[in-house]
Structure formats: C-alpha cells, structure tokens
Amino acid sequence: xxxxxxxxxxxxxxxxxxxxxxxxxxxxxxxxxxxxxxxxxxxxxxxxxxxxxxxxxxxxxxxxxxxxxxxxxxxxxxxxxxxxxxxxxxxxxxxxxxxxxxxxxxxxxxxxxxxxxxxxxxxxxxxxxxxxxxxxxxxxxxxxxxxxxxxxxxxxxxxxxxxxxxxxxxxxxxxxxxxxxxxxxxxxxxxxxxxxxxxxxxxxxxxxxxxxxxxxxxxxxxxxxxxxxxxxxxxxxxxxxxxxxxxxxxxxxxxxxxxxxxxxxxxxxxxxxxxxxxxxxxxxxxxxxxxxxxxxxxxxxxxxxxxxxxxxxxxxxxxxxxxxxxxx
Numbered sequence: 001x002x003x004x005x006x007x008x009x010x011x012x013x014x015x016x017x018x019x020x021x022x023x024x025x026x027x028x029x030x031x032x033x034x035x036x037x038x039x040x041x042x043x044x045x046x047x048x049x050x051x052x053x054x055x056x057x058x059x060x061x062x063x064x065x066x067x068x069x070x071x072x073x074x075x076x077x078x079x080x081x082x083x084x085x086x087x088x089x090x091x092x093x094x095x096x097x098x099x100x101x102x103x104x105x106x107x108x109x110x111x112x113x114x115x116x117x118x119x120x121x122x123x124x125x126x127x128x129x130x131x132x133x134x135x136x137x138x139x140x141x142x143x144x145x146x147x148x149x150x151x152x153x154x155x156x157x158x159x160x161x162x163x164x165x166x167x168x169x170x171x172x173x174x175x176x177x178x179x180x181x182x183x184x185x186x187x188x189x190x191x192x193x194x195x196x197x198x199x200x201x202x203x204x205x206x207x208x209x210x211x212x213x214x215x216x217x218x219x220x221x222x223x224x225x226x227x228x229x230x231x232x233x234x235x236x237x238x239x240x241x242x243x244x245x246x247x248x249x250x251x252x253x254x255x256x257x258x259x260x261x262x263x264x265x266x267x268x269x270x271x272x273x274x275x276x277x278x279x280x281x282x283x284x285x286x287x288x289x290x291x292x293x294x295x296x297x298x299x300x301x302x303x304x305x306x307x308x309x310x311x312x313x314x315x316x317x318x319x320x321x322x323x324x325x326x327x328x
Contacts, residue, residue, distance in 0.1 A: 009061075009175050013182025016057035021050065021190050021197065032092050034198055039255040041152055041265055046195055049092045051203015053190075054183035055085060061179045075115050076176065077213045084108040084143070084209055088202040098253075102140065108209055109139035116216035118224070139212050145238035146208030147201060152261055153193035154275040157184055159234045159282050160207045166230060166286045167214050170223070177214070193271040226289050232301045233281040233308065237261060244319060256323055260308060263316035277311065 028047035035045045055078070062076035087104035090096050113135055150156040161184045168177040187203075190196045199207075215227045241259045245252050257266065264274050281304045289297040 006173055006175070006178055009178045010182040010185075012061070013054070013057050013179040013184075014186050016060070017053040017183035017186035020053040020056060021186065024052075025197065028197060032200060034200075039257055041257070041262060041271070042195070046198055048198040048200035049089065049202055050187060050190065050197035051199035051206055052089075053187050054180060055202065055206055057183045058176060058180050062176055065175075077112070077115070077210060077217075078176065080111040080115060080213065081108055081206055081209055083111070084205055085202060088200070088205045092200040092202050105140045105143050105205070105209075106136055109136050109143075112139060112209065112213045112216065116213075117219040118216055118221070139209065142212050142235065143205050143208040145235050146211070147204040148238045148241075148259065149234060149261065150199060150201075150204035151257075151259070152265060152274055153195040153271045154188060154191050155261060155271075155278060156204055156207065157188045157191050157199060158275050158279040159231070160184065160211065161188060162279060162282050162286060163211055163227075163231055164214070166290065167211075167227060169290065170227065171214075171217070174214075180210075193275070222294065226294055226297060229297060229301060230282060230286045230289055232285065233278050233304050236305070237278075237308075248319075250323075258319055258322045260312055260316060263319070263322045264311060266317040266322055268315040269311075281307070 025047060028049055032047055032049035033045050034040075034042075034048040036042050058078045059082075062078045066076055066079070083104045084107075087096060087101055091101060113132070146156060146160075149159075161181065164177055164181055164184070168174055168181065171177065187197075187199065191199065211231075215224050218224050218227070237260045242252050245256070245258065250256070257263070261274050261278065264277075265271055269277075285297060285300045285304065288300040
C-alpha cells in the first residue's frame with residue numbers, strides 16, 4: 001500500500017511537469033529563448049527556464065503539506081530555496097549582475113545551514129566563524145558548479161536524477177524527493193538530445209542547492225561526505241577545469257567551453273554519449289557506496305578518474321583548442 005502511494009506521488013510529479021511543459025512551451029519561447037553564442041553547444045535558439053517544470057510541482061506539494069500542518073514543525077527545503085529561485089528566474093529573464101546573484105546564493109545557503117542537521121557551533125568562536133564561512137563558500141560553489149555543468153542536453157538533469165534517487169533511498173523514501181524525481185523524469189524526456197527545452201539558471205542553481213540541502217539533513221559527517229563524493233565525476237569536472245584555467249592564467253569567471261563534457265562533444269562523442277558517461281559513472285559510484293563501503297567508493301572514484309583521463313586523450317578536443325572552437 002505504501003509503495004502504491006509513493007508511486008502515486010511520483011506520477012503526480014510526472015503529470016504536473018508534463019502539463020507545465022506542454023502548455024508553457026510557447027511562453028518559454030517568448031520570454032526565455034536561449035540564443036546560441038560562441039560558448040554554447042547548440043546552434044539553434046532553444047527555450048530555457050524549463051527548470052520551472054520541476055520546481056513548481058515540488059513547491060506546490062510542499063506548500064500544501066505545510067498548510068496541512070499550519071506551517072508548523074519541519075520547514076520544507078524547497079521553500080528555503082525561494083530567494084535563489086527568484087534571482088535565478090530574474091537572471092534568465094533579464095540578466096542580473098553576478099554580485100547580486102552571489103548575494104542571493106549566500107542568503108539561500110545561510111537559510112539551508114540554519115535548518116540543517118549538522119552542528120555549526122563549537123566551543124571556539126573563531127573556529128565557528130571559519131566553519132560557517134567555509135560552509136557558505138562550499139554551498140555556493142556547488143550551486144555554481146551545477147550551473148557550469150548545465151551546457152549539454154540531458155547531462156545535469158540525468159545526473160541529478162540519480163543523485164536524488166540515491167538520497168531518497170538513504171532517507172527511506174521522502175515524498176518531496178519522490179515528487180521531484182517524477183518531475184525530473186518528465187523534464188529529462190524534454191531535455192534529452194535533441195533538447196526541446198533547457199532548464200536555465202533557475203533549474204541548475206536550484207538542483208545544486210537542493211542537493212546540498214538534502215545531504216545536510218544527515219547528521220553523520222561520513223554519510224554527508226559519502227553522498228557528496230558520489231557526484232565526483234560531475235563536480236570534479238567543474239573543479240578540475242577551474243584549476244586548469246587558473247594555472248593557465250585564464251579568467252576563471254569568464255564563460256568558456258573547456259569543461260571535459262564540452263570538449264568530449266566538440267571532439268568525437270555525441271551529446272547522448274556524453275550524458276550517459278556521466279550518468280553511468282555516478283550510478284556505479286552510488287551503487288558501490290550503498291552496497292559496499294566508503295573505501296570501495298574511493299576506489300571506484302579513482303577508477304572513474306582514470307576512465308575520464310582515457311576518454312579525454314582519445315576523444316576530447318584539447319583544452320587549448322576548445323576555447324576558440326566554433327560549432328558548424
């Protein structure tokens with residue numbers, strides 16, 4: 001009976017997302033059309049801000065659940081993300097200054113930390129401040145890394161689907177996550193190559209912060225680290241690319257096409273193949289973590305790193321060539 005109820009919530013997300021995308025596609029084309037530029041991997045204008053299709057069903061459910069409890073008790077994580085949702089939607093619409101975007105990212109990160117299950121305060125006030133600053137920087141980094149990785153059809157949505165599926169398993173089924181998974185499943189269908197719609201900054205930044213918000217609900221630091229490391233192929237690409245650009249004296253804040261996932265596509269692989277490589281690696285690391293232990297997870301991450309190094313050398317456009325490469 002319980003499984004049927006959970007399945008019902010999953011399809012609630014599926015159908016709600018489908019209704020939004022099916023009936024709102026013209027709206028997205030008018031107000032959120034993403035025109036390609038020299039940093040894009042698409043060559044035709046594609047409607048964006050499709051992240052609303054999985055954000056709206058989740059917030060609606062969380063608001064209904066909160067109203068049944070007279071807005072008392074546990075605060076819904078999606079509602080804590082509203083400042084970031086607002087500024088990201090505005091950025092998709094009219095483009096917002098980076099400093100204002102980061103300010104709202106910090107605000108949302110602070111709210112997430114305030115309702116997390118980790119202990120922020122120790123006996124040393126100075127150490128407490130450093131821990132708080134580190135965690136704020138960490139959360140905003142995850143938000144931006146997720147946004148950086150949102151440049152190829154199906155990649156972010158597919159990887160995040162696997163990550164939230166694993167978190168949901170660890171939480172013994174969370175209805176909010178089940179609704180999100182259903183909505184993401186529909187969006188993946190629309191976002192898979194050739195993409196009919198992109199998730200936009202509103203979708204990628206939300207998925208990034210909501211991912212962190214959920215893993216911070218665990219009170220075991222080892223569990224938090226273990227869940228975070230499952231996303232190593234995903235966030236590792238963004239982190240390694242930043243370091244490579246920094247040490248090659250490039251502007252790390254400037255848009256580019258030097259992430260490995262971009263260079264694999266600019267080289268010899270299709271967008272479907274690139275997305276499946278990342279999704280498969282995250283799935284394998286996740287299964288290893290769940291079925292075995294932390295040590296085996298590290299081994300699987302190192303194995304994936306070796307595989308990605310091989311794929312880079314065999315199929316990817318070189319790091320240097322990727323900056324000036326133009327799609328035809």
